[in-house]
Amino acid sequence: MSGRSKRKSTEPASAKSVPQAVVSRLSYYLRELQHLLRQGVQTISSSQLGQRLGFTDAQVRKDLAYFGQFGYPGIGYRCQELAEAIRRILGTDQQWAVALVGVGHLGQALLGYKGFTQQGFVFHAAFDVNPRVIGKQIEGIPIYSLDRLPEVIRSHKIRLGIIAVPASAAQGVADRLVEAGIQGILNFAPVTITVPPQVSLVGVDLAMELEQLSFSVLHRQQDAGK
Amino acid sequence: MSGRSKRKSTEPASAKSVPQAVVSRLSYYLRELQHLLRQGVQTISSSQLGQRLGFTDAQVRKDLAYFGQFGYPGIGYRCQELAEAIRRILGTDQQWAVALVGVGHLGQALLGYKGFTQQGFVFHAAFDVNPRVIGKQIEGIPIYSLDRLPEVIRSHKIRLGIIAVPASAAQGVADRLVEAGIQGILNFAPVTITVPPQVSLVGVDLAMELEQLSFSVLHRQQDAGK
DNA sequence: TGGTGTGAATGCCTTCACAGCG
DNA sequence: CGCTGTGAAGGCATTCACACCA
Numbered sequence: 001m002s003g004r005s006k007r008k009s010t011e012p013a014s015a016k017s018v019p020q021a022v023v024s025r026l027s028y029y030l031r032e033l034q035h036l037l038r039q040g041v042q043t044i045s046s047s048q049l050g051q052r053l054g055f056t057d058a059q060v061r062k063d064l065a066y067f068g069q070f071g072y073p074g075i076g077y078r079c080q081e082l083a084e085a086i087r088r089i090l091g092t093d094q095q096w097a098v099a100l101v102g103v104g105h106l107g108q109a110l111l112g113y114k115g116f117t118q119q120g121f122v123f124h125a126a127f128d129v130n131p132r133v134i135g136k137q138i139e140g141i142p143i144y145s146l147d148r149l150p151e152v153i154r155s156h157k158i159r160l161g162i163i164a165v166p167a168s169a170a171q172g173v174a175d176r177l178v179e180a181g182i183q184g185i186l187n188f189a190p191v192t193i194t195v196p197p198q199v200s201l202v203g204v205d206l207a208m209e210l211e212q213l214s215f216s217v218l219h220r221q222q223d224a225g226k
Numbered sequence: 227m228s229g230r231s232k233r234k235s236t237e238p239a240s241a242k243s244v245p246q247a248v249v250s251r252l253s254y255y256l257r258e259l260q261h262l263l264r265q266g267v268q269t270i271s272s273s274q275l276g277q278r279l280g281f282t283d284a285q286v287r288k289d290l291a292y293f294g295q296f297g298y299p300g301i302g303y304r305c306q307e308l309a310e311a312i313r314r315i316l317g318t319d320q321q322w323a324v325a326l327v328g329v330g331h332l333g334q335a336l337l338g339y340k341g342f343t344q345q346g347f348v349f350h351a352a353f354d355v356n357p358r359v360i361g362k363q364i365e366g367i368p369i370y371s372l373d374r375l376p377e378v379i380r381s382h383k384i385r386l387g388i389i390a391v392p393a394s395a396a397q398g399v400a401d402r403l404v405e406a407g408i409q410g411i412l413n414f415a416p417v418t419i420t421v422p423p424q425v426s427l428v429g430v431d432l433a434m435e436l437e438q439l440s441f442s443v444l445h446r447q448q449d450a451g452k
Numbered sequence: 453t454g455g456t457g458t459g460a461a462t463g464c465c466t467t468c469a470c471a472g473c474g
Numbered sequence: 475c476g477c478t479g480t481g482a483a484g485g486c487a488t489t490c491a492c493a494c495c496a
Contacts, residue, residue, distance in 0.1 A: 019465065023441050027434040031416060045477060053418055057477090058467055065479060073473045073478045091440035098436075109335035115416050115433040121440075160439060184439040190257060190341050192279055200442035202435050207341040208253040209428050210324075213386060213410040214317035214347075215249050216426035245487065271455060283455090284489055291457060299456045299495045 022063045026086055028053050029060070033083040045076035092120045097158040099182075100126040101173050102165035103133050103143055106188060110164060111139045124156040146176070153180040160184045167191040248289045252312055254279050255286070259309040271302035318346045323384040325408075326352040327399050328391035329359050329369055332414060336390060337365045350382040372402070379406040386410045393417040 032052055036044060046064075047057035064070055064082075067089050071077050087093040098121050100107055110116075111123055126143045128134060134145045144152055152158070161177040163170055163185060170189035177185060184200035187193055190208070195201050258278055262270060272290075273283035290296050290308075293315050297303050313319040324347050326333055336342075337349055352369045354360060360371045370378055378384070387403040389396055389411060396415035403411060410426035413419055416434070421427050 018445075021465075023438060024434075026441075027431070027437045028418070030437075031431070031434070032418065035417070047477085056467065058469095059465095061477090061479065062466075069479070071478045074476045075474080076477065089441065090437045091444045092437055096436075096440055105335040105338045109331040110432070112331045113432060115431075116436060119433045119437060121433070121436050159443065160436065184443040186435055186439055191261070192254070192258065198446070200439055200446070202439045202442070204430065204432075204435055205253070205257070205341075206336070206339060206430075207345045207347070208250075208257070209412055209430055210322075210342060210347050210386065211253045211256075211316045211318055211345060212249060213412055213426055213428045214322055215252075215315065216428070217385065217410040218317045219244075220424070220426070247487075273455085282489065284491095285487095287456065288458085288488075295457070297456045300454050301496075302455065 018066050022066055023090075025053075025055065025059075025063050026090060029063070030083060030086040030090065030092075033079050033086070036079050037083060041079055043072075043076045043078050046071070049077070095120045095122055096160050097122060097124045097156055098160045098162060099124060099149075099153060099156075099158045099177075100141070100162045100164060101128075101146070101149070101177070102163060102169075103128040103130070103138065104164060107162075107164040108138055110162060111141050121160070124158055125152045127152075146173075149176050150180040153177070153182060158182065160186065163187045163189055163193075165189055244292050248292055249316075251279075251281065251285075251289055252316060255289070256309060256312040256316065256318075259305050259312070262305050263309060267305055269298075269302045269304050272297070274302070321346045321348055322386050323348060323350045323382055324386045324388060325350060325375075325379060325382075325384045325403075326367070326388045326390060327354075327372070327375070327403070328389060328395075329354040329356070329364065330390060333388075333390040334364055336388060337367050347386070350384055351378050353378075372399075375402050376406040379403070379408060384408065386412065389413045389415055389419075391415055 029049065032049060045057070046060040050057045050060045061071070068085065070082050070085055084093065098116070100110060100123060103111070103126050107126065107128075111126060116123070123141045126138065126141050127146045127149050128143055129146050133143050136143050153161075159182065161182045161184070163173050163177075165173055167189045170187060170191050171193045174185055174187070174193045174195055178195055178199055182199065185195060185202070187201065187203045188206070190205045192203075193201070255275065258275060259270075271283070272286040276283045276286045287297070294311065296308050296311055310319070324342070326336060326349060329337070329352050333352065333354075337352060342349070349367045352364065352367050353372045353375050354369055355372050359369050362369050385408065387408045387410070389399050389403075391399055393415045396413060396417050397419045400411055400413070400419045400421055404421055404425055408425065411421060411428070413427065413429045414432070416431045418429075419427070
């Protein structure tokens with residue numbers, strides 16, 4: 001597959017440290033490309049793509065140039081091809097086994113969130129301390145006691161963990177996930193947690209997002225949008 | 227109250243355009259200060275605060291200096307005082323009436339999320355198109371038909387809206403919110419929406435956060451954490 | 453002594469501008 | 475001709491380093 005001529009492809013990956021902001025925009029490019037593809041759009045120029053997302057054309061080209069040469073002079077980018085390339089870069093061309101810890105309201109919503117599956121993130125297990133949910137299934141995902149975390153993570157070869165427990169329990173859960181060999185953690189608990197350097201960490205604090213919004217409203221510093 | 231001597235306070239607000247990154251860190255400072263206060267900590271230095279969050283001491287001081295002079299040489303910052311100042315800056319010293327649009331799994335989880343209330347964000351209404359939920363209450367919040375959105379938004383003086391509907395409906399909902407006079411929108415739909423410049427916009431895409439994590443795992447570019 | 457506030461220096465990211473190619 | 479890829483320039487943001495203060 002993908003015997004596309006000899007253009008510099010995704011392979012060289014990142015040698016000269018890619019700015020975090022670029023990676024973030026990569027996700028935006030991918031999302032927009034997937035939209036465009038659904039609408040049957042075949043190719044798009046950097047200026048068109050940028051315009052839809054609020055970026056400059058130069059920004060789009062520079063960002064993509066970090067990872068290879070994907071464009072065609074005079075044409076732009078082939079949507080299908082570029083989307084696949086970005087998926088390879090982000091890692092969503094493969095499936096990721098995910099575990100959820102904390103089956104409260106938020107946790108349950110996450111278990112049922114379709115957007116994850118569409119991008120290749122598949123829940124294999126959920127954990128909680130509440131005996132009323134342990135042993136049940138939600139959205140087809142089995143819920144285990146927190147005690148069985150190491151065992152289940154290892155046997156299912158789960159690589160990513162999502163923390164949706166109260167703030168006070170978050171660091172403890174993170175420690176267990178790390179010990180079980182998890183590679184990355186998405187933390188929804190409103191607290192700073194620390195993990196060893198070989199584990200990746202992304203945090204989302206819902207209240208903080210609203211704070212950013214209220215600040216933006218108060219100071220009307222146009223376009224807090226990401 | 228707050229007759230604190232004559233140190234330059236929050237008032238001058240932002241004159242020389244505050245970088246977005248600074249505002250984001252402000253939320254982290256506030257969250258950490260609230261933790262510290264619960265533990266009874268009275269004062270903290272920029273280096274201590276920074277260390278807990280992974281920032282340098284100079285960064286902490288520069289950030290705060292955008293908004294006034296809050297520190298005491300030789301002492302550091304008084305946690306209570308600084309927390310209050312940041313709340314004033316972010317706007318969470320006041321209450322914000324919030325509306326939710328889209329009462330699916332995620333929407334329901336958001337209605338029950340305690341973290342919002344703690345920071346002064348209060349749901350006054352929710353909207354959906356599903357007749358099975360219209361007229362009911364969830365977590366004490368009344369659910370209205372989407373048709374009644376303008377009326378309810380106006381009568382309750384709701385300033386912020388949260389969008390938790392499918393991607394295909396998001397822009398339409400945003401348009402209605404804008405027309406109803408909303409001041410800021412937090413968008414959870416995985417799509418780029420556009421609003422007029424006088425309306426603030428913050429977007430959260432849950433799948434994107436996982437993409438950032440998988441990228442970080444694959445390229446092990448230490449510390450994707452925010 | 454311990455720690456802030458801040459100009460100056462550094463370094464990084466974005467934008468410009470243009471050669472080159474289909 | 476249209477649009478990419480990219481060196482060079484420019485603009486921000488972060489870090490340094492130090493005067494000053496309690």
